[in-house]
Each structure stands twice: as C-alpha cells, then as structure tokens.
Amino acid sequence: MRTAFINELILQARLRPEIFLVVGDLGFSVIEPFAEEFPDRYLNAGVAEQNMTGVAAGLASEGYHVFTYSIANFPTLRCFEQIRNDVAHHRLPVTVVSVGAGFAYGNLGYSHHAVQDIGILRTLPEMTILSPADPGEARESTRWLAEHPCPSYLRLGKAGEPELHQTRGLAQGPLKILEGKSDCALVATGSILKVALSAAHQMAERGVFISVFSCPWLQPVAAEFFRPLARFQRLVVVEEHLAAGGLASLLREHLSIQIHSLAVPPKALALVGSQEFLRRQAGMDMEGVVAAIRRILR
Amino acid sequence: MNSDSDTQQLARQIRAEAVKMVAAARASHIGGAFSMADLLAVLYGEILRVKPGQPDWPERDRFILSKGHSCTGVYATLALRGFFPLAELQTYGQDGSRLMSHISHRVPGVEFSTGSLGHGLPFGCGKALAAKRQKKNWRVFAMLSDGELDEGSNWEAILFAPQHRLDNLVAIVDYNKIQSLGSVKDVLDLHPLAEKFRAFNWAVREIDGHDHAAISTALKALPFESGKPGCLIAHTVKGKGVDFMENKLLWHYRTPNAEQVKNALGQLGCAS
Numbered sequence: 001m002r003t004a005f006i007n008e009l010i011l012q013a014r015l016r017p018e019i020f021l022v023v024g025d026l027g028f029s030v031i032e033p034f035a036e037e038f039p040d041r042y043l044n045a046g047v048a049e050q051n052m053t054g055v056a057a058g059l060a061s062e063g064y065h066v067f068t069y070s071i072a073n074f075p076t077l078r079c080f081e082q083i084r085n086d087v088a089h090h091r092l093p094v095t096v097v098s099v100g101a102g103f104a105y106g107n108l109g110y111s112h113h114a115v116q117d118i119g120i121l122r123t124l125p126e127m128t129i130l131s132p133a134d135p136g137e138a139r140e141s142t143r144w145l146a147e148h149p150c151p152s153y154l155r156l157g158k159a160g161e162p163e164l165h166q167t168r169g170l171a172q173g174p175l176k177i178l179e180g181k182s183d184c185a186l187v188a189t190g191s192i193l194k195v196a197l198s199a200a201h202q203m204a205e206r207g208v209f210i211s212v213f214s215c216p217w218l219q220p221v222a223a224e225f226f227r228p229l230a231r232f233q234r235l236v237v238v239e240e241h242l243a244a245g246g247l248a249s250l251l252r253e254h255l256s257i258q259i260h261s262l263a264v265p266p267k268a269l270a271l272v273g274s275q276e277f278l279r280r281q282a283g284m285d286m287e288g289v290v291a292a293i294r295r296i297l298r
Numbered sequence: 299m300n301s302d303s304d305t306q307q308l309a310r311q312i313r314a315e316a317v318k319m320v321a322a323a324r325a326s327h328i329g330g331a332f333s334m335a336d337l338l339a340v341l342y343g344e345i346l347r348v349k350p351g352q353p354d355w356p357e358r359d360r361f362i363l364s365k366g367h368s369c370t371g372v373y374a375t376l377a378l379r380g381f382f383p384l385a386e387l388q389t390y391g392q393d394g395s396r397l398m399s400h401i402s403h404r405v406p407g408v409e410f411s412t413g414s415l416g417h418g419l420p421f422g423c424g425k426a427l428a429a430k431r432q433k434k435n436w437r438v439f440a441m442l443s444d445g446e447l448d449e450g451s452n453w454e455a456i457l458f459a460p461q462h463r464l465d466n467l468v469a470i471v472d473y474n475k476i477q478s479l480g481s482v483k484d485v486l487d488l489h490p491l492a493e494k495f496r497a498f499n500w501a502v503r504e505i506d507g508h509d510h511a512a513i514s515t516a517l518k519a520l521p522f523e524s525g526k527p528g529c530l531i532a533h534t535v536k537g538k539g540v541d542f543m544e545n546k547l548l549w550h551y552r553t554p555n556a557e558q559v560k561n562a563l564g565q566l567g568c569a570s
Contacts, residue, residue, distance in 0.1 A: 040431055046461075051420040051454030058424015061409070062432070082451075085414055086421055090403060 001157040002030050002099045004135035005142050010034050012146035020059055024052050024070035049074050053082035060092035065149035072100045072112040088126035093149030101190050102240025103278040104158040115264050119245020121153045122219055128152040129219040133193035134164040137216045144171060157191035164193055170216045173228050180211035183233035187213045189247045192240045199289035226254045234258035236293055260296050305510050309339035313539045314568035315374035315387055321559045323391025325399050329549035331371035333474040333534040338375045340513040350380035353406040359436050360425050362410050364418020365443035369401035381407035416449025419469055423455050426467035438467045445477030448486045459527035460499035468520055468528035474536040476547050495529040507532025540565050
C-alpha cells in the first residue's frame with residue numbers, strides 16, 4: 001500500500017506544484033523516488049513529529065498541500081495536539097500519512113500497534129479520514145486527497161497487500177465488494193477486508209451468501225452516507241482497531257440496525273507477533289470471522 | 299513611525315489598552331503583555347513590513363505570537379496600528395467576540411492561533427522554509443515566552459531551523475524570568491540561555507527588552523548572520539511599566555480592579 005501511495009503521490013505531484021512531502025526520518029526504500037524527483041518539495045524533518053507537524057502547518061499556510069509521512073502512532077498520537085490546533089483548527093491542507101495500520105508492525109511491539117488512531121483522530125471533525133484496504137483503494141485515496149486538499153488522515157497498511165477489488169467511488173459511500181443474499185453483511189475498513197472476503201467465500205461454500213463492503217472513507221460522513229448498509233438487518237464489522245471510536249462505533253452513530261463488532265479486544269494488546277498471529281489471537285482471522293457470523297446468524 | 303518617541307508613545311498606548319481589556323474582561327496575563335509591549339511597539343512601529351489595510355498582503359512579514367496568553371498586547375497593537383477598529387478592543391473576552399483570551403487567527407493581522415505553548419516556533423519554521431523554497435523575501439518573527447521554552451517541541455524546532463539555514467526567521471524570547479508558578483530559575487532554569495541557542499547554531503543577540511533603541515538596532519541588523527536563524531533574547535520585566543505589577547508573579551493571574559486600572563493608566567500617562 002505504501003508503494004501504491006508514493007507512486008500515486010508522485011503522479012499527483014507532477015500535476016500539482018503545491019504537493020509537498022515531509023517525512024519523520026522514516027520511509028527507507030519508499031520515499032526516495034519522490035525525494036529525487038521533487039527535491040524542492042521534500043523534507044526529512046528528523047525524529048521530531050511535533051515539530052514536523054507544526055512545520056507542515058506552516059508550509060500549508062503558505063500554499064502547500066503537505067503530506068507528513070511516518071509509521072504507526074508517530075505521526076498521529078505523538079503530535080496529536082499539533083494536528084488538533086495547528087492543522088485542524090486552522091483548516092490547513094495537511095494530510096497525515098501513517099504506515100502500519102493495526103497490527104501491520106505486529107512483531108515490533110505495542111509501540112508500533114496502531115489500534116487507537118481512528119478513534120482518536122475521529123474526535124477532530126475537521127479531519128477527513130481515509131483507511132484503504134488494498135493498493136487500489138490507497139491509490140484512489142491519495143488521488144482524492146490530492147484533488148481535495150484538506151486537514152486529513154490517510155491510514156495505510158504496509159507493503160505487499162493484494163489487490164482485492166476494482167470498485168471505486170470511496171467518497172460516495174461504502175464500497176460493495178461482494179453481493180450476497182443474506183440479510184447480514186460484513187463491513188471492513190483497512191487491509192483486514194481480505195479476511196472478511198475470505199470469510200464470506202467460506203460461508204458461500206456452506207450456502208450462506210454474505211455481502212461484503214469496504215469502508216475506506218470514515219470522515220466526514222453525511223446522514224445518507226451509510227444508506228447502502230441500512231437495508232440489512234445486521235452488520236458484522238471487522239476492523240483492526242479497538243472498539244472504542246472505530247468503524248463499528250461510527251456505524252452505530254448513523255444506523256439503527258444491529259451492529260456486531262469484531263474489533264481488537266484489550267487482551268490482545270499485550271501480545272507481540274506477526275500480523276496473522278495477532279489477528280488470530282484477536283479472533284479476527286478467517287476462522288474467527290466465520291465463527292462470529294455463524295453465531296450471529298444462528 | 300521613525301522617532302524613538304513615537305514607539306514610546308505606542309508602547310504606552312499598548313499597555314493602556316491592554317490593562318483596560320484585561321480589567322473589563324476580568325481576565326489574566328497582563329504581566330506578560332506588559333513585558334513584551336516595548337518589543338511590540340518597535341516591531342509594529344519600525345520593523346515589520348505590514349499593511350494594516352491589507353492584513354494578508356502576500357509580501358508582509360509574518361509575526362507569530364507563540365505566548366498566546368499575552369494576546370492583549372498584540373490585539374492592542376494591531377488596533378492602534380489600524381488593522382481593525384480600536385473600539386473593538388472593548389469586546390475582548392466577551393461572549394461571541396473574535397478577540398478570545400488566547401490569540402486567534404480570526405483577528406485581522408494575526409497569523410496563527412496559539413494558547414498551548416510550544417506551537418509558534420515550529421509553525422514559524424514551516425513558514426520560513428516556505429519563503430526559502432519559494433524565494434520570497436518576507437521574514438518570520440516568532441515571539442516566545444521564557445516559560446514556554448520548557449516545551450520539548452520548541453527544542454525540536456531549535457534543532458530544525460539552523461539545519462535548514464532559516465536566516466529569515468527570528469525567535470524573540472520575552473525573557474521576563476517569571477513563569478506560571480514561580481521564577482524560571484526555580485522551575486526549570488534556562489540559564490545560560492544564549493549559550494544554549496548558540497550551541498544549537500543560532501545567531502544570538504541579547505538586549506534590554508525595554509530599550510527601544512537597542513531593540514530597533516538589533517532588529518534592523520537582521521539577519522544577524524547569513525545562513526543562521528536569529529534569536530533575540532530580550533531581558534524584560536514582567537509587568538513592566540506599572541510599578542505595583544513589576545516582577546510580581548501575581549500579575550500573571552490577577553485582574554486589576556478599577557482603582558488599580560486608574561493608577562496604572564496614570565503611571566502610563568494615559569489617564570482618561
């Protein structure tokens with residue numbers, strides 16, 4: 001996803017002289033092509049995220065659309081007040097980009113688990129929040145943001161995620177990836193969509209056809225944004241994030257149907273391991289999602 | 299404004315308007331507004347290239363008040379210089395006013411809202427970097443308090459500015475030696491402050507922050523050194539200009555009563 005992001009950013013930067021990339025001393029083997037092509041619109045701010053974000057706001061106040069880039073919680077939580085006061089309050093075009101959503105950096109430990117970011121950033125109503133599931137969604141997200149400079153957060157996975165679908169139009173509503181027959185639908189945000197799709201296919205083999213939606217667009221949402229989901233009796237929401245403030249929480253704010261949340265349980269927070277291991281421990285691997293759906297449909 | 303007496307008069311008027319605002323709003327922070335009043339008078343009287351009738355003039359110098367709690371001084375200065383009507387100062391701190399008790403970018407002439415400390419210098423670095431990248435000649439002036447240098451974000455910016463040779467940026471430290479709960483020396487001592495900035499590769503000048511000629515001479519010499527950001531350490535007195543407020547921690551918080559306002563205005567030569 002990070003490669004899809006940087007490649008799209010380079011394409012957009014060729015069209016838009018206002019695009020500026022600021023990195024927090026991270027992005028090895030990712031950001032170099034941008035830095036080489038646009039040396040005047042690139043900056044390594046060092047390991048100093050508060051200053052990085054303040055600098056980005058200052059640059060943005062002078063006409064740039066700044067993308068700050070780092071990993072895990074560093075460009076979000078470490079400098080949350082700079083995002084709140086300098087970027088959001090002044091409505092400056094700064095896009096905060098974080099690589100490593102959820103357990104993507106699972107082996108690196110709790111410091112690198114980005115499982116509270118959506119909930120926390122969603123408390124800033126000025127922020128547009130995008131959480132793509134695959135390289136295609138990452139490209140579309142990056143393009144949309146380049147075309148609509150605004151205070152924003154782009155939550156990326158890591159590298160090597162497969163392309164999951166070709167559905168576009170993420171700003172219009174949840175993306176329907178799989179059409180089912182059941183009155184229950186699966187909704188996911190981020191790369192865990194792949195698990196949701198696998199679970200739906202597994203259910204289909206048992207004769208239960210579940211619709212699957214991807215929801216890369218998390219904020220802002222108008223009243224009718226989630227209407228495509230309102231026709232279902234119940235939703236199972238899968239997200240690599242704590243329940244607090246995440247996608248299920250967001251959907252409950254807008255829909256009055258039954259919403260079952262498959263989010264990271266607090267007991268999974270102390271664990272370290274691969275993304276697959278941590279998802280399994282959190283009950284969010286394919287078997288966990290299938291079991292949850294069967295329980296709910298019973 | 300060219301003569302020393304004009305900036306002296308402006309400084310007295312800034313203090314007078316500030317004390318009236320703080321009293322009317324039953325607000326705080328008059329001490330820190332007074333300590334930087336002379337700096338503001340010289341900046342807005344002689345140094346800053348700004349157009350009061352065109353606050354967003356693209357070629358203007360950018361002034362950032364990082365010690366946002368001292369906004370009465372800046373609001374008074376901007377109104378006195380014609381950025382908005384002087385009468386609007388009476389709305390300071392009132393319900394619905396755009397003159398909030400921490401500086402707001404919704405006020406004409408204000409670049410940036412602050413209130414949480416340690417935000418102004420990083421933002422100023424971003425602006426100064428933009429000017430460099432866009433080959434613009436305008437400059438960035440960031441006014442910092444001494445107490446806010448406790449914030450780590452400032453030291454990130456203090457590392458950053460010399461790295462990127464931001465000699466179009468000057469950090470002015472209103473070094474009045476008193477912070478929120480005590481003297482700077484007793485809370486987190488900054489001494490030796492000039493040496494700290496020098497060690498981070500800033501070009502540093504130290505002046506008496508109430509000596510208009512010294513302030514003017516220093517700021518007219520910007521950049522202090524080509525390729526280095528400037529740091530002007532202004533040794534000031536909290537509450538300067540009104541004897542019963544000078545060097546008193548109390549006046550970080552206290553609202554002057556009617557009698558004290560009258561006394562202050564008398565001392566400032568602005569008795570109504």
